[in-house]
Every structure is written in C-alpha cells, then in structure tokens.
Amino acid sequence: MQYKTIAGGKCPQLLIMLALVGCTSSQPQQPAATAPAPGATTQMKQEFDNPLLAEWTGPYGGVPAFDKMDLAYLQPAMEKGMALHLADIDAIVNNTAAPTFENTIVPYEKAGEALNRAFTYYGIWSSNMSSPEFRKIQAELAPKISDFRSKISQNTKLFQRIKAVYENAQKNPLPADQQRVVQLVYEDFAMEGAGLSTADKERYAAINKELSSLYTSFANNTLADEEKYVTYLTKDQLSGLPESFVKAAAKAAADRGQAGKYAVTNTRSSMDQFLTYSDNREMREKVWKTYYSRGDNGDANDNNQNITKILELRDERVKLLGYDTYADWRLQNRMAKNPKNAMDLMEAVWPAALARVKEEVSDMQAVANKTGAKITIAPWDYRYYAEKVRKQKYDLDSEEVKQYLELGNLTQALFFTAGELFNYNFKPVPEGSVPVFHPDVKVWEVTNKTTGEHIGLWYLDPFARTGKRSGAWATTYRSHTTFDGKKTVLASNNSNFVKPAPGEPVLVSWDDATTFFHEFGHALHFFASNVKYPTLNSGVRDYTEFQSQLLERWLSTDRVINQFLKHHKTGQPMPAELVAKIKKASTFNQGFATTEFLASALMDMKFHTLKDPAGLDPDKFERETLAALNMPKEIVMRHRSPHFGHVFSSEGYATGYYGYLWADVLTSDAAEAFEEAPGGFYDKEVAARLVKYLFAPRNSMDPAEAYRLFRGRDAKIDALMRDRGFPVPGEQKKKK
The missing domain is CATH 1.10.1370.40 (Neurolysin; domain 3)
Structure with a gap:
C-alpha cells in the first residue's frame, strides 16, 4: 500500500484506511496570541x-x-x-x-x-x-x-x-x-x-x-477480530508443524499470558503456515474458519451492514455526478478506462484458472485417498495437501526451501538488486541517529553508488505485533520533489513476519520472500522518482502495482540465489538441484493462487456495477455471485467481503483490485524483455530503459505511453498466460 496524492491537496494517507475524498476551504480559526490561562x-x-x-x-x-x-x-x-x-x-x-x-x-x-x-x-x-x-x-x-x-x-x-x-x-x-x-x-x-x-x-x-x-x-x-480471535494449541496438537513455527507460537502464547500453550494468531502469515503443515484436520478447520470469518461473526465487529451502507452511499454519490455505477465513475482515469475492459481481462483468465483448480484438487484427493484419509478435500485441506502434492510431483519441500530464506540475507538481496538495476547503495544509519517508532524498525541510507549523492532513507518494520494491521505494504513519509527546493525520499516497507524466539533466525516462505521483493519494488518506485511537482508522485491504481510485481522476478534469478539464498546454519548456498525443483514447480498451484485472487477481484467489480445496491445482503450476494461464477467449493476468496479492507476500509482499491492482474500483464511482458536481452535480468540497456520510462516518471506521463516507450509496443496477455502455465489464447488453434 502507498501514500497517494488526492484531490483537495497532498494529504498523504494509507489507502487501506482513509477514503479518497476531496477537501475545501473556509477561513480557519487562528490561535489566540495570548498567554495560557492557569491550568491550560x-x-x-x-x-x-x-x-x-x-x-x-x-x-x-x-x-x-x-x-x-x-x-x-x-x-x-x-x-x-x-x-x-x-x-x-x-x-x-x-x-x-x-x-x-x-x-x-x-x-x-x-x-x-x-x-x-x-x-x-x-x-x-x-x-x-x-x-x-x-x-x-x-x-x-x-x-x-x-x-x-x-x-x-x-x-x-x-x-x-x-x-x-x-x-x-x-x-x-x-x-x-x-x-x-x-x-x-x-x-x-x-x-x-x-x-x-x-x-x-x-x-x-x-x-x-x-x-x-x-x-x-x-x-x-x-483489526479487532484479528486481535480477539487467537487459536491456542496444546502440545499434543503440534504434529507436522515446523520447529521454527512451534517456537514462535510458544512465544506468541506467552506474550498473551498463555505460557505453556502455542498461539496461532489471526493473521495471514500465521494462518498460512499452520494450514500448510498441521496434521490436525480439526484444528486446521478451526484456524481456517477463524481467519476467513473476520468481520463476519454476527457480533459488535460484524461488517456486513457497513458494506451495504458503503455501497449505497457510493452509488448515490456517483449518481449525483451522472454515472450509472460506481465502477463507471472510478475507472475513467485508470488504464482499463471502463468496467468492461477490466472484466474482459479477468474473464479471459478465469476459465483457465478453474480448469487448473480441477487438476490440483484431483491430485490432492488422490494423495489423501492413498494415505487412507477418508475425506473430501475442503478449503482447510487445500494448502496441506497441495504441499504433499508438491513434494510428490517435484520432490520440493517448502520447509526445506525456508532454511535458505533468512530475513537478513533476503534484505541484502534486495539491496543487491537495487544496486544492479538502479545503482543504489544501502548503508545502515548509526543506531540512535534517526528516531524510530518501535524498536523493531531499522533504517538505511540510500545513495547513488557512483556519485555518492544522497537519495533518501529506507525504514523497515518487519514483524507482526498487536496493533499492527496484517499484510505487507509500502509507504512514503516524504516524496521526491524539486519545485520548492529538493526533497529527498523517506520510504518504508512493512511486513508481518512471525517474530522468532530469542536467538532463532527469521525464516520465511518462498511466497513471503516474493512479497518482500514486491513491497521493495514500491520503495524503489518512490526512490527513483525524478518529478518536480508533488501531484506527479500520485499513482494510477491498475499501473502502480506493476513496478512492484516486476521486482518479484529478481528473487529467482541465479545471481540472487547463488549469493544470498544460503542455509541459515551452514552458510552453504542453495543447492542447484533445489533451485531446479523450485523453477520446475514455478507454475505449481497457480489454479489456487489465481482463483482466490480473481474471485476477490470479480466480487469487487460485481459489487460496484450494481445498478441499485439498496438493502443488499452482502453474505447472500457473495454466495450467489460466486456460485454463478462456478467458484470451486475447495477455495475461498483471498479476501472475503466482510474483511476486504482494500475495497471497504477506503476507496483506494474499490473497483481496483483487478489492477493486480492488469499490472501483471505488464509485468510478464516486461519480464520477457529482460529474458530476451543479452544480459538477461541484469542487462544494463534494458535496466536503463526500465528506470527511465517505468520508474522515474511516476505519473508525469500516461502509463500506456510510458510502457510503449520501454517495450516498443503495447503489452500482450500471452506472457501472463505462459507464466501461469495456462493455455495462450490463439496458440491452441494454431497447433490444431
């Protein structure tokens, strides 16, 4: 998530939290220039x-x-x-x-x-x-x-x-x-x-x-439901869980006054690990239901009425402006331009995602049957059996991969990538020289490697804690501008890695490492800005995720793997055979990943193309819409409506969640530009074009034109489909 310039002034805001609404003027009250009264x-x-x-x-x-x-x-x-x-x-x-x-x-x-x-x-x-x-x-x-x-x-x-x-x-x-x-x-x-x-x-x-x-x-x-609903385990309920997770869960329980127990907190990082590894199906179901019912528990924190009222008010507001639906109003200045173009993209990918889910579920059911588990795959089984299929098909163990994904090394990998592409150097600032809001936060100075020019500061807040919202995001405390004296960048990345027990390393999953690179891509977008005026640092919602999604690709490059993905105990680099397995399995579970995302994006668009949302029952609408889309019963939306903060805790992503897919079309196409270059992902000429046209301009030019300047043409969906292992439109006909 990023701060964003909005109508009515450059009031920065976290998009997850505040509405993108306007601002206006009246004469302010001036403070009285008198001495304070006693007691005041x-x-x-x-x-x-x-x-x-x-x-x-x-x-x-x-x-x-x-x-x-x-x-x-x-x-x-x-x-x-x-x-x-x-x-x-x-x-x-x-x-x-x-x-x-x-x-x-x-x-x-x-x-x-x-x-x-x-x-x-x-x-x-x-x-x-x-x-x-x-x-x-x-x-x-x-x-x-x-x-x-x-x-x-x-x-x-x-x-x-x-x-x-x-x-x-x-x-x-x-x-x-x-x-x-x-x-x-x-x-x-x-x-x-x-x-x-x-x-x-x-x-x-x-x-x-x-x-x-x-x-x-x-x-x-x-947030209240994330803090309130914690699942506690006893020692006999730990089967299958990695040692690192058990130690972190023990600490989390002790921190909550439950020493001797093990806490699965109601956050994605904790839930995801538990559902992937726990052998206890009953507890998997409990953790799954706890997580996906956030905001939907029929109590004081239930969000269903909030959703209905939000949709009604958004609809009334855009009708004052003469628009049929909220989506028509919102998308007019996005790359998609209108709801139909956004839906066309999603509907082009959706059938291939559903077909892949059927294959994945079939593979998982076969594993369950073979091991004697008399079950039908349910949503709380998907991650668990997907991991077993991954081991069977690719001999790839996610826990083995984690041993090479230590947070400190991954941070250095970020810096290396920024140095190769942007010519940046990151140096820790002396402790105490820059104030931080929590002891977990660390700060680095960013400079130009060649000239030594100061670019800005990078703040990292890596760990989950009470009072911190879940997920991962990027922010700017100060953006680059030059119109009123040069302002350098203060950027922050925020994660929710599970804090380890004292003395233990921070080991993360491949997915979490990918997200770490993703959010750092936002930070690099901030640092690379060469705009003069604050408004030009604003983002276009279905473009602003492109730069961050593209940076994810460097995690799996040979130079990053060989230099930074080292075993946390031995210091040995990740073996070539393990790297080969990771790359071979790169399209594994894409049915799940694409479907859970697209279900949320489609639901977002369906909510906001309603002609009249008055009196809507969100739970019923969610069920009926997903049924009409043939949503697999084994998968749930990545963000169910009652906790879909992107869409209902602000207007930042309202009718904009599809933007991740729109941006990924650009991402996949741009990645192929590097793959085709002599120097691959470290090709200097392509990297220079990347910075010049896709990072430095921010919103100083139309994003579609910026992409054409980089690539020499518009992006095509073909690369996205290849990346996900889906059939490429038109190629099947050619083969016939």
Missing part, C-alpha cells in the same frame, strides 16, 4: 508547540520525530494542520490576479505541509501502532477530515481558478510536466463534484463524511 498549560503546549506539526529537523534533510510521538498531541495536530491548510487555500482563492500556473497551481502544490507531517504520524498509529485509545481519536477525526477535504474539493472559487488554468493550457500548452499537473488536478476536482450545484455539493460532502466513519469502522472491526 498542556492544551496550549499542544497548540503552540506540537511536535507532530513541527518541521522535520536533523540529518538527511530532516526526519520524522518518531521519538516524540504521543497520542495527546495527535488530535490537536490534525485539527490545527487542517486549519493551516485551509488558510493556504484561502490565500489562493483570494488572489485577485488572473489565474496562472504560478499563482494557482504552484501554491496549491505547496499547501498543507504541516498537515502532511501530522498525517505521517496518523498513518503510523493507524497501521503500525494502533490501540484502543488511538481508535477513539480516529473515530472522532474521521468525519472532521472528510469535512476538511470537502471544503477544498468543492471550493467553487478554487475550482474556477484551476479550471481557468486548465482551459488556458489547452489553448497554449505549458511545459510537459506542468501540463500533466494541471490535467491531473483539474480531473481530480471534476471527479469529486466541484462542478455540482450547491445543493448537490452539500449532499456529496455529507456522503463523504458518513463514508469516512464507515471506512474507519470497517478497518477497526477487522
């Missing part, structure tokens, strides 16, 4: 000397004051930051000079710097360090943030100035980067209802305000 010292300190608003000081162009984070400062910082931002907007709209890029767009790009800093801390508390105390503040702030954004996105005078600059630029084009900024800013305001009537604007703002609270409720309900 704390309040006035928060107002006048708030470290969450203060400019970042220290080395590396200034860094966040994570060592001064105190929840007592948060709400005053956010409220004062919003007031300051609105004052910046007022200065723009009260300018009596004719609108120009310099007197309208430039100050708009500068607006809200103090609030951006406050949002950085807000995002950390939301995703990395949540607590009941924070959630109370979050619930109170959510509608205020929505109101603030509406005051900008629906500011008629501001939109008139932006529109004037836009129309003048259509007649007399500006330099390319300025032209792109004007286009993106104007389109954002138009999409957020800036041209509506006064009455419709009021309703639009009210909808956004209500949605902001619903998004917060949805996210917090999911």
